[in-house]
Amino acid sequence: MTVHEVDVVVLGMGPGGEDAAERLAVAGLSVAGVEARLVGGECPYWGCIPSKMMIRAANLLAEGRRIPGLAGSSQVHPDWAPVARRIREEATDNWDDKVAVDRFTGKGGTLFRGHGRITAPGEVTVDGELLRARRGIVINTGTQPFIPPIDGLAGTPYWTSRDAIEATKVPASLLVLSGGAVGAELSQVFTRFGSRVTVIEESGSLLPPEEPESGTLLADVFRREGIEVRTGTTARAVRHDGTAFTLSLSDGTEVTGEALLVATGRQTDLAGIGAGVVGVDESGHAIPVDDHLRAAPGVWAVGDITGHGAFTHMSMYQANIVVHDILGEEVSPAEYHAVPRVTFTDPEIGSVGLTEAKARDRGLDVRTSSYPVPQSTGAGSTRQATTGSSSSSPTPARASSSGPPRPGQPAARC
16 A cells, blocks of 8 residues: 655545645645545536526526517527537536646645545545545545435436436426425426426425525416426335336325436435544534534534535635634634525525524524515515524524526526
8 A cells, every 4th residue: 555645635625625725735735635526526517507507598598488578579499409518518528627637736736536535543545545644634525415215216217416417408307306406496497498397395395494485486486387396295106117207205196207306405424434533423414513624633624514504605615714724824713604595596596594483493583574576577576584683682694585686697506
Protein backbone atom coordinates (compact mmCIF):
# COMPACT_ATOMS: atom_id res chain seq x y z
CA MET A 1 0.00 0.00 0.00
CA THR A 2 1.34 3.41 -1.02
CA VAL A 3 1.35 6.04 1.75
CA HIS A 4 0.84 9.74 1.04
CA GLU A 5 1.44 12.41 3.70
CA VAL A 6 -0.66 15.55 3.22
CA ASP A 7 -2.00 18.40 5.30
CA VAL A 8 -5.69 17.89 4.56
CA VAL A 9 -7.76 15.12 3.00
CA VAL A 10 -11.09 16.21 1.52
CA LEU A 11 -13.27 13.12 1.37
CA GLY A 12 -15.91 13.85 -1.26
CA MET A 13 -15.54 16.66 -3.79
CA GLY A 14 -19.05 18.08 -3.99
CA PRO A 15 -19.47 21.86 -4.24
CA GLY A 16 -18.39 22.57 -0.66
CA GLY A 17 -15.58 20.03 -0.63
CA GLU A 18 -14.28 21.22 -3.98
CA ASP A 19 -14.31 24.85 -2.82
CA ALA A 20 -12.59 24.05 0.47
CA ALA A 21 -9.96 21.87 -1.22
CA GLU A 22 -9.09 24.54 -3.78
CA ARG A 23 -8.91 27.35 -1.24
CA LEU A 24 -6.75 25.35 1.15
CA ALA A 25 -4.42 24.42 -1.71
CA VAL A 26 -4.14 28.06 -2.76
CA ALA A 27 -3.33 28.91 0.88
CA GLY A 28 -0.26 26.69 0.59
CA LEU A 29 -1.45 23.45 2.20
CA SER A 30 -0.94 20.06 0.58
CA VAL A 31 -4.46 18.82 -0.17
CA ALA A 32 -5.67 15.42 -1.33
CA GLY A 33 -9.16 15.32 -2.81
CA VAL A 34 -11.00 12.00 -2.91
CA GLU A 35 -13.94 11.46 -5.27
CA ALA A 36 -15.53 8.25 -6.53
CA ARG A 37 -17.76 9.92 -9.13
CA LEU A 38 -17.46 13.45 -10.52
CA VAL A 39 -15.66 16.43 -9.02
CA GLY A 40 -18.34 19.04 -8.35
CA GLY A 41 -20.89 16.58 -7.04
CA GLU A 42 -24.62 16.44 -7.73
CA CYS A 43 -25.24 20.11 -8.50
CA PRO A 44 -23.51 20.65 -11.85
CA TYR A 45 -24.20 17.19 -13.27
CA TRP A 46 -27.61 16.00 -12.00
CA GLY A 47 -29.01 18.87 -9.95
CA CYS A 48 -29.00 22.65 -10.04
CA ILE A 49 -27.63 23.39 -13.47
CA PRO A 50 -29.16 20.78 -15.80
CA SER A 51 -32.50 20.80 -13.98
CA LYS A 52 -32.79 24.55 -14.51
CA MET A 53 -32.15 24.07 -18.22
CA MET A 54 -35.12 21.68 -18.24
CA ILE A 55 -37.29 24.05 -16.21
CA ARG A 56 -36.41 27.07 -18.35
CA ALA A 57 -37.32 25.18 -21.51
CA ALA A 58 -40.62 23.97 -20.00
CA ASN A 59 -41.48 27.50 -18.87
CA LEU A 60 -40.92 28.78 -22.42
CA LEU A 61 -43.48 26.26 -23.65
CA ALA A 62 -45.96 27.43 -21.02
CA GLU A 63 -45.43 31.09 -21.88
CA GLY A 64 -45.98 30.33 -25.56
CA ARG A 65 -49.29 28.67 -24.74
CA ARG A 66 -50.41 31.78 -22.83
CA ILE A 67 -50.07 34.08 -25.84
CA PRO A 68 -53.63 33.55 -27.17
CA GLY A 69 -55.94 36.09 -25.57
CA LEU A 70 -53.02 38.17 -24.29
CA ALA A 71 -50.78 39.00 -27.22
CA GLY A 72 -51.99 37.33 -30.38
CA SER A 73 -51.89 33.70 -31.44
CA SER A 74 -49.39 30.87 -31.11
CA GLN A 75 -48.75 27.24 -31.87
CA VAL A 76 -46.39 25.37 -29.55
CA HIS A 77 -44.73 22.08 -30.53
CA PRO A 78 -42.54 20.59 -27.75
CA ASP A 79 -39.20 19.05 -28.72
CA TRP A 80 -37.07 17.42 -26.05
CA ALA A 81 -34.03 16.90 -28.30
CA PRO A 82 -32.50 20.39 -27.85
CA VAL A 83 -32.96 20.16 -24.08
CA ALA A 84 -31.18 16.81 -23.86
CA ARG A 85 -28.45 18.10 -26.16
CA ARG A 86 -27.85 21.28 -24.12
CA ILE A 87 -27.61 19.26 -20.91
CA ARG A 88 -24.93 17.10 -22.47
CA GLU A 89 -22.99 19.75 -24.35
CA GLU A 90 -23.36 22.89 -22.25
CA ALA A 91 -24.05 21.79 -18.67
CA THR A 92 -22.27 18.51 -18.01
CA ASP A 93 -19.71 17.97 -20.82
CA ASN A 94 -21.48 14.63 -21.19
CA TRP A 95 -20.82 13.94 -17.51
CA ASP A 96 -17.09 14.53 -17.78
CA ASP A 97 -15.40 16.41 -14.91
CA LYS A 98 -12.06 17.15 -16.63
CA VAL A 99 -12.53 20.92 -16.31
CA ALA A 100 -13.18 20.66 -12.57
CA VAL A 101 -10.29 18.23 -12.04
CA ASP A 102 -7.89 20.46 -13.95
CA ARG A 103 -8.99 23.47 -11.94
CA PHE A 104 -8.29 21.66 -8.65
CA THR A 105 -4.95 20.18 -9.67
CA GLY A 106 -3.96 23.48 -11.28
CA LYS A 107 -4.23 25.08 -7.85
CA GLY A 108 -1.89 22.51 -6.35
CA GLY A 109 -4.28 19.78 -5.21
CA THR A 110 -3.94 16.05 -5.86
CA LEU A 111 -7.00 14.01 -6.83
CA PHE A 112 -7.44 10.37 -5.83
CA ARG A 113 -10.23 8.76 -7.84
CA GLY A 114 -12.12 6.05 -5.97
CA HIS A 115 -14.19 5.27 -2.89
CA GLY A 116 -12.55 6.70 0.20
CA ARG A 117 -13.03 5.40 3.72
CA ILE A 118 -11.70 6.62 7.07
CA THR A 119 -9.68 3.70 8.42
CA ALA A 120 -8.03 5.38 11.42
CA PRO A 121 -8.02 8.85 12.97
CA GLY A 122 -6.34 11.11 10.41
CA GLU A 123 -6.23 8.39 7.74
CA VAL A 124 -8.28 7.73 4.60
CA THR A 125 -7.81 4.67 2.41
CA VAL A 126 -8.66 4.87 -1.30
CA ASP A 127 -8.29 1.71 -3.39
CA GLY A 128 -4.93 0.70 -1.95
CA GLU A 129 -3.68 4.25 -1.39
CA LEU A 130 -3.28 5.42 2.23
CA LEU A 131 -3.67 9.16 2.82
CA ARG A 132 -2.43 10.53 6.14
CA ALA A 133 -3.65 14.01 7.07
CA ARG A 134 -1.47 16.13 9.32
CA ARG A 135 -4.14 18.76 9.96
CA GLY A 136 -7.37 16.94 9.37
CA ILE A 137 -10.10 15.43 7.22
CA VAL A 138 -13.00 17.31 5.63
CA ILE A 139 -16.02 15.11 4.86
CA ASN A 140 -18.25 16.14 1.96
CA THR A 141 -19.58 12.84 0.65
CA GLY A 142 -23.15 14.07 0.29
CA THR A 143 -26.17 11.83 -0.05
CA GLN A 144 -27.64 9.26 -2.43
CA PRO A 145 -31.24 8.78 -3.60
CA PHE A 146 -33.34 6.96 -1.01
CA ILE A 147 -35.20 4.04 -2.54
CA PRO A 148 -38.09 2.90 -0.32
CA PRO A 149 -38.55 -0.84 0.30
CA ILE A 150 -41.73 -1.14 -1.77
CA ASP A 151 -42.75 -4.65 -2.73
CA GLY A 152 -41.70 -5.35 -6.34
CA LEU A 153 -39.71 -2.14 -6.87
CA ALA A 154 -36.20 -3.62 -6.73
CA GLY A 155 -34.95 -4.82 -10.07
CA THR A 156 -37.33 -2.70 -12.15
CA PRO A 157 -36.06 0.07 -14.48
CA TYR A 158 -37.33 2.94 -12.32
CA TRP A 159 -35.79 6.39 -12.54
CA THR A 160 -34.09 8.44 -9.88
CA SER A 161 -33.59 12.16 -10.44
CA ARG A 162 -30.29 11.32 -12.17
CA ASP A 163 -32.05 9.20 -14.77
CA ALA A 164 -34.63 11.95 -15.34
CA ILE A 165 -31.87 14.48 -15.95
CA GLU A 166 -30.16 12.10 -18.40
CA ALA A 167 -33.39 11.27 -20.26
CA THR A 168 -33.12 11.40 -24.05
CA LYS A 169 -36.88 11.18 -24.62
CA VAL A 170 -40.08 12.08 -22.81
CA PRO A 171 -42.16 9.09 -21.67
CA ALA A 172 -45.78 9.01 -22.80
CA SER A 173 -46.79 8.75 -19.15
CA LEU A 174 -44.87 9.17 -15.91
CA LEU A 175 -45.60 8.17 -12.32
CA VAL A 176 -43.80 10.29 -9.72
CA LEU A 177 -43.36 8.98 -6.20
CA SER A 178 -43.23 12.02 -3.89
CA GLY A 179 -44.46 15.55 -4.39
CA GLY A 180 -41.44 17.17 -2.76
CA ALA A 181 -39.30 19.79 -4.47
CA VAL A 182 -37.56 17.45 -6.94
CA GLY A 183 -40.70 15.47 -7.75
CA ALA A 184 -42.78 18.61 -8.22
CA GLU A 185 -40.27 20.36 -10.48
CA LEU A 186 -39.74 17.36 -12.72
CA SER A 187 -43.46 16.56 -12.84
CA GLN A 188 -44.21 19.96 -14.32
CA VAL A 189 -41.29 19.77 -16.76
CA PHE A 190 -42.33 16.44 -18.25
CA THR A 191 -46.01 17.44 -18.33
CA ARG A 192 -45.20 20.54 -20.38
CA PHE A 193 -43.24 18.38 -22.80
CA GLY A 194 -46.25 16.13 -23.37
CA SER A 195 -46.09 13.39 -20.74
CA ARG A 196 -49.20 12.38 -18.80
CA VAL A 197 -48.02 12.68 -15.18
CA THR A 198 -49.40 11.35 -11.91
CA VAL A 199 -47.85 12.50 -8.62
CA ILE A 200 -48.23 10.30 -5.54
CA GLU A 201 -47.52 12.06 -2.24
CA GLU A 202 -47.93 10.32 1.13
CA SER A 203 -48.63 13.48 3.14
CA GLY A 204 -51.73 15.59 2.82
CA SER A 205 -50.24 18.15 0.44
CA LEU A 206 -47.49 18.72 -2.07
CA LEU A 207 -44.18 20.17 -0.83
CA PRO A 208 -44.58 18.87 2.76
CA PRO A 209 -41.73 21.01 4.24
CA GLU A 210 -43.46 24.21 3.11
CA GLU A 211 -46.58 25.99 4.32
CA PRO A 212 -49.72 23.96 3.46
CA GLU A 213 -51.09 26.93 1.51
CA SER A 214 -48.18 26.58 -0.92
CA GLY A 215 -48.89 22.90 -1.47
CA THR A 216 -52.60 23.59 -2.00
CA LEU A 217 -51.86 26.31 -4.54
CA LEU A 218 -49.42 24.11 -6.44
CA ALA A 219 -51.83 21.17 -6.51
CA ASP A 220 -54.48 23.42 -8.05
CA VAL A 221 -52.02 24.63 -10.69
CA PHE A 222 -50.92 21.07 -11.43
CA ARG A 223 -54.48 19.86 -11.93
CA ARG A 224 -55.18 22.73 -14.34
CA GLU A 225 -52.09 21.68 -16.32
CA GLY A 226 -53.35 18.10 -16.50
CA ILE A 227 -51.23 16.56 -13.74
CA GLU A 228 -53.08 14.05 -11.60
CA VAL A 229 -52.28 14.75 -7.94
CA ARG A 230 -52.80 11.92 -5.45
CA THR A 231 -52.09 13.05 -1.89
CA GLY A 232 -52.59 11.14 1.35
CA THR A 233 -51.66 7.83 -0.25
CA THR A 234 -48.52 5.87 -1.03
CA ALA A 235 -47.35 2.93 -3.10
CA ARG A 236 -47.71 -0.50 -1.50
CA ALA A 237 -46.54 -2.59 -4.46
CA VAL A 238 -44.97 -2.14 -7.89
CA ARG A 239 -45.34 -4.24 -11.02
CA HIS A 240 -43.46 -3.84 -14.28
CA ASP A 241 -44.51 -5.90 -17.29
CA GLY A 242 -41.69 -4.84 -19.58
CA THR A 243 -43.52 -1.85 -21.02
CA ALA A 244 -45.26 -0.10 -18.12
CA PHE A 245 -45.34 0.29 -14.35
CA THR A 246 -48.41 -0.33 -12.21
CA LEU A 247 -48.49 0.96 -8.65
CA SER A 248 -50.92 -0.42 -6.09
CA LEU A 249 -51.69 2.42 -3.71
CA SER A 250 -52.62 2.36 -0.03
CA ASP A 251 -56.08 3.77 -0.83
CA GLY A 252 -56.91 0.61 -2.79
CA THR A 253 -56.50 2.10 -6.28
CA GLU A 254 -53.93 1.50 -8.99
CA VAL A 255 -52.10 3.87 -11.35
CA THR A 256 -50.14 2.99 -14.48
CA GLY A 257 -47.41 4.76 -16.40
CA GLU A 258 -44.67 4.07 -18.91
CA ALA A 259 -41.97 5.36 -16.54
CA LEU A 260 -41.61 5.66 -12.77
CA LEU A 261 -39.62 8.40 -11.06
CA VAL A 262 -38.70 7.67 -7.44
CA ALA A 263 -38.07 11.04 -5.80
CA THR A 264 -38.54 10.02 -2.18
CA GLY A 265 -35.60 11.91 -0.73
CA ARG A 266 -31.92 11.33 -0.05
CA GLN A 267 -29.90 9.31 2.45
CA THR A 268 -26.36 9.22 3.82
CA ASP A 269 -24.05 6.22 4.12
CA LEU A 270 -22.04 6.94 7.25
CA ALA A 271 -20.87 3.34 7.60
CA GLY A 272 -19.63 3.35 4.01
CA ILE A 273 -17.17 6.17 4.73
CA GLY A 274 -16.03 4.75 8.08
CA ALA A 275 -17.49 7.57 10.17
CA GLY A 276 -17.58 5.32 13.22
CA VAL A 277 -13.78 5.37 13.35
CA VAL A 278 -13.91 9.01 14.51
CA GLY A 279 -16.76 8.44 16.96
CA VAL A 280 -19.78 9.20 14.77
CA ASP A 281 -22.87 7.02 15.17
CA GLU A 282 -23.07 5.27 11.81
CA SER A 283 -26.77 4.51 12.24
CA GLY A 284 -27.60 8.22 12.22
CA HIS A 285 -28.97 10.24 9.34
CA ALA A 286 -26.28 12.93 9.48
CA ILE A 287 -22.93 13.79 11.04
CA PRO A 288 -23.40 16.00 14.11
CA VAL A 289 -21.18 19.09 13.93
CA ASP A 290 -20.57 22.13 16.12
CA ASP A 291 -20.88 25.73 14.96
CA HIS A 292 -17.49 25.51 13.25
CA LEU A 293 -18.48 22.28 11.45
CA ARG A 294 -16.19 20.15 13.63
CA ALA A 295 -17.37 16.56 13.91
CA ALA A 296 -14.42 15.27 15.97
CA PRO A 297 -10.84 16.37 16.69
CA GLY A 298 -9.26 16.95 13.28
CA VAL A 299 -12.49 16.17 11.42
CA TRP A 300 -14.88 18.61 9.75
CA ALA A 301 -18.02 17.95 7.71
CA VAL A 302 -19.90 20.13 5.20
CA GLY A 303 -22.91 19.86 2.94
CA ASP A 304 -25.87 17.49 2.87
CA ILE A 305 -24.20 15.06 5.25
CA THR A 306 -24.48 17.56 8.14
CA GLY A 307 -28.29 17.56 7.96
CA HIS A 308 -28.64 21.35 7.72
CA GLY A 309 -30.16 21.50 4.25
CA ALA A 310 -29.37 19.86 0.92
CA PHE A 311 -28.46 23.07 -0.87
CA THR A 312 -25.28 24.11 -2.65
CA HIS A 313 -25.40 27.51 -1.00
CA MET A 314 -25.43 25.76 2.40
CA SER A 315 -22.44 23.61 1.48
CA MET A 316 -20.50 26.64 0.27
CA TYR A 317 -21.40 28.61 3.40
CA GLN A 318 -20.16 25.78 5.61
CA ALA A 319 -17.01 25.29 3.51
CA ASN A 320 -16.02 28.91 4.09
CA ILE A 321 -16.17 28.38 7.87
CA VAL A 322 -14.12 25.18 7.63
CA VAL A 323 -11.39 26.81 5.53
CA HIS A 324 -10.97 29.64 8.04
CA ASP A 325 -11.04 27.20 10.96
CA ILE A 326 -8.35 24.94 9.47
CA LEU A 327 -6.17 27.96 8.70
CA GLY A 328 -6.58 29.22 12.26
CA GLU A 329 -8.41 32.34 11.17
CA GLU A 330 -11.31 33.96 13.00
CA VAL A 331 -14.70 33.29 11.45
CA SER A 332 -18.32 33.76 12.51
CA PRO A 333 -19.93 30.51 13.67
CA ALA A 334 -22.59 28.82 11.57
CA GLU A 335 -26.21 29.90 11.99
CA TYR A 336 -29.24 28.25 10.44
CA HIS A 337 -32.22 30.35 11.55
CA ALA A 338 -32.78 31.99 8.15
CA VAL A 339 -31.90 29.46 5.46
CA PRO A 340 -33.45 30.43 2.09
CA ARG A 341 -34.78 27.92 -0.42
CA VAL A 342 -36.85 27.90 -3.60
CA THR A 343 -38.78 25.21 -5.45
CA PHE A 344 -38.68 26.20 -9.12
CA THR A 345 -42.14 25.15 -10.15
CA ASP A 346 -44.43 27.62 -11.91
CA PRO A 347 -45.40 29.41 -9.71
CA GLU A 348 -42.16 29.33 -7.75
CA ILE A 349 -42.33 28.55 -4.03
CA GLY A 350 -39.76 30.50 -2.00
CA SER A 351 -39.24 30.51 1.75
CA VAL A 352 -36.87 31.56 4.51
CA GLY A 353 -36.80 30.26 8.08
CA LEU A 354 -39.36 28.26 10.03
CA THR A 355 -42.84 27.28 8.97
CA GLU A 356 -45.68 28.48 11.16
CA ALA A 357 -46.10 24.98 12.61
CA LYS A 358 -42.41 24.63 13.47
CA ALA A 359 -42.35 28.09 15.03
CA ARG A 360 -45.26 27.13 17.27
CA ASP A 361 -43.56 23.83 18.13
CA ARG A 362 -40.62 25.87 19.43
CA GLY A 363 -42.88 27.80 21.75
CA LEU A 364 -42.84 31.04 19.79
CA ASP A 365 -45.82 33.39 19.79
CA VAL A 366 -46.72 33.48 16.13
CA ARG A 367 -48.50 36.07 14.03
CA THR A 368 -49.26 35.38 10.38
CA SER A 369 -50.33 37.49 7.46
CA SER A 370 -51.08 36.60 3.88
CA TYR A 371 -52.00 38.60 0.82
CA PRO A 372 -52.49 37.93 -2.88
CA VAL A 373 -49.98 38.95 -5.49
CA PRO A 374 -51.72 40.26 -8.64
CA GLN A 375 -52.22 37.39 -11.04
CA SER A 376 -49.68 37.70 -13.82
CA THR A 377 -49.64 34.19 -15.28
CA GLY A 378 -52.19 31.55 -16.01
CA ALA A 379 -51.09 29.86 -12.79
CA GLY A 380 -51.96 32.66 -10.38
CA SER A 381 -49.96 33.32 -7.23
CA THR A 382 -50.13 34.04 -3.52
CA ARG A 383 -47.72 35.26 -0.91
CA GLN A 384 -47.51 34.48 2.81
CA ALA A 385 -45.35 35.78 5.62
CA THR A 386 -45.10 34.41 9.14
CA THR A 387 -43.39 36.00 12.10
CA GLY A 388 -42.75 34.68 15.56
CA SER A 389 -41.65 36.29 18.78
CA SER A 390 -40.23 35.28 22.11
CA SER A 391 -41.50 36.81 25.31
CA SER A 392 -38.86 39.54 25.10
CA SER A 393 -38.74 40.77 21.53
CA PRO A 394 -40.25 39.94 18.14
CA THR A 395 -38.01 38.17 15.64
CA PRO A 396 -38.74 37.06 12.09
CA ALA A 397 -39.40 33.33 11.98
CA ARG A 398 -40.60 32.74 8.45
CA ALA A 399 -41.35 34.29 5.11
CA SER A 400 -42.69 32.35 2.16
CA SER A 401 -43.93 33.32 -1.27
CA SER A 402 -45.54 31.66 -4.24
CA GLY A 403 -45.35 33.45 -7.55
CA PRO A 404 -43.97 33.60 -11.08
CA PRO A 405 -40.30 34.39 -11.76
CA ARG A 406 -39.36 37.87 -12.94
CA PRO A 407 -39.32 37.87 -16.76
CA GLY A 408 -35.81 37.26 -18.07
CA GLN A 409 -34.41 36.44 -14.62
CA PRO A 410 -32.46 33.15 -14.56
CA ALA A 411 -33.27 30.67 -11.82
CA ALA A 412 -30.52 29.08 -9.75
CA ARG A 413 -31.42 26.75 -6.93
CA CYS A 414 -29.08 24.01 -5.85
